[in-house]
Amino acid sequence: MAEKKRYEEENRSKLSRTSILEHNFDMFRIKIMDPEKYWKKSDIIGFGSFGKIFKCTNVEDDKLAAMKILNIDEDLALDQLLIELEIMNKSNHKNIVQFYDAFMHNDKIYIIMEYCALEVINCSFHKFTKYNYKADIWSLGITCIELAEKQPPNTSLKPKDAMKMIKNEKSPKLKEPNEWSEFFQDFIAQCLVKNPKVRPNASHLLQDLYYGW
Numbered sequence: 001m002a003e004k005k006r007y008e009e010e011n012r013s014k015l016s017r018t019s020i021l022e023h024n025f026d027m028f029r030i031k032i033m034d035p036e037k038y039w040k041k042s043d044i045i046g047f048g049s050f051g052k053i054f055k056c057t058n059v060e061d062d063k064l065a066a067m068k069i070l071n072i073d074e075d076l077a078l079d080q081l082l083i084e085l086e087i088m089n090k091s092n093h094k095n096i097v098q099f100y101d102a103f104m105h106n107d108k109i110y111i112i113m114e115y116c117a118l119e120v121i122n123c124s125f126h127k128f129t130k131y132n133y134k135a136d137i138w139s140l141g142i143t144c145i146e147l148a149e150k151q152p153p154n155t156s157l158k159p160k161d162a163m164k165m166i167k168n169e170k171s172p173k174l175k176e177p178n179e180w181s182e183f184f185q186d187f188i189a190q191c192l193v194k195n196p197k198v199r200p201n202a203s204h205l206l207q208d209l210y211y212g213w
Contacts, residue, residue: 032105039056132196145188154166
């Protein structure tokens with residue numbers, strides 16, 4: 001009996017939350033339909049206490065976006081969600097994450113917003129200092145270390161801290177250099193020269209490979 005009562009209470013709570021959203025869907029631009037008719041979900045890119053965030057693309061124009069999925073249950077802070085939707089609806093600025101769509105389907109809320117991964121952010125810094133193929137040479141050096149040691153350098157660090165270390169510390173090296181040839185060590189060192197102007201190009205490295213083997 002207690003189990004049945006708890007189940008009924010949970011359902012009532014879910015129904016009341018759903019009805020609140022249904023009565024406000026015009027105000028908050030919530031569509032009552034399957035979001036995947038418009039947005040195709042793909043890789044998961046984040047998660048929190050209330051739901052998960054996926055990468056998604058628009059089915060008509062392949063526009064990239066982020067899809068936040070929230071379960072409509074007693075743990076969902078409904079008031080906060082409605083406030084968030086209201087703010088996102090009213091916010092329209094180039095420096096603020098853009099709100100695209102909101103859906104309710106199968107007891108879930110889907111919020112579609114601007115995708116803000118590093119590869120799509122238009123940072124003003126990049127307008128003046130664009131990287132070139134020398135960045136790929138650096139990546140080659142890191143890949144060599146990963147192949148040798150089965151993991152890339154600085155894996156114990158958070159991405160932000162690892163980026164700071166790349167900038168402020170010396171270039172990564174093999175942990176056990178004596179286990180590898182001097183040629184291999186030198187090849188990695190050339191790839192990981194900090195100054196891209198001094199870092200060799202692919203032709204130079206291929207020449208070294210030809211004579212090194």
